[in-house]
Amino acid sequence: MNRRRLLIANWKMNGSRAQLEAWVDRLRRCEAVRHWGDTIDVALALPFPLLTIGNTALKGLPLQLAAQNVHEEAAGAYTGEVCASMLVDEGVMLVIVGHSERRHQFGESDERIGRKVAAVLAAGMTPILCIGETEQQRDSGRTQPILEAQLRKGLALIPERRWPAVPLAYEPVWAIGTGKVATPELAAEEHAFLRGIVAATAGSDIANQQRIVYGGSVDPRNAAGLAAKTEIDGFLVGGASLDADRFCSIAETLVV
Ligand code: PGA
Secondary structure, three states: OOOOEEEEEEOOOOOOHHHHHHHHHHHHOOOOHHHHHHHEEEEEEEOHHHHHHHHHHOOOOOOEEEEOOOEOOOOOOOOOOOEHHHHHHOOOOEEEEOOHHHHHHOOOOHHHHHHHHHHHHHOOOEEEEEEOOOHHHHHOOOHHHHHHHHHHHHOOOOOHHHHHHOOEEEOOHHHOOOOOOOOHHHHHHHHHHHHHHHHHHHOHHHHHHOOEEEEOOOOOOOHHHHHOOOOOOEEEEOHHHHOHHHHHHHHHHHOO
């Protein structure tokens, strides 16, 4: 099964208008970018205030606009929050949901993340469901039960036949922003574990369509080794995505 590979840049709480303009400018001058659309899906997840200019700046480039978070309700008294329809209005196509920084710094529960996934899909956008174990959970042998719970609760409100509409991002928390990337073998093993759960629940046809990207300290030096694994359908890239040249080098490892 040939799954189209997916690459997402996650700027987190970084960047400015000037930085975004310079980044896009650099990309426009990069020859390889023109061929991305033939084989890979690429997205840029910006902080909320940059989405509007991001939408304009990305015109004509094979990159989709993405957001890093969303509120699960459609509207209401939620000061400081942003709902799915507001993101649609800004031209957002994908939304990162359940990033470990949301889970651990902002206390988002598995159940709440499941509601966010449903809200994003209902609005016609693509949720990227992030899951991953902490170092402590791995060291105490609890990785797979944790991943399974996050997967099942994250997809709890979605009919099984629609699961492939929700790409998964396996992001071990100990690898995020630490420079301590998972080995290709370890990442592929957990991806296969997750695909196995999808297969056992929804059938192998669905599981074969399910995209699972890896995230956690991906950079131009380690990307090719990870991309060589057929289980790894792309990357969610934080730190290295802030530099357009490094991001392009990572993209090249996914182009077939
Ligand atoms: P990193 O972040 O690439 O800086 O480790 C990945 C992520 O948090 O999505």
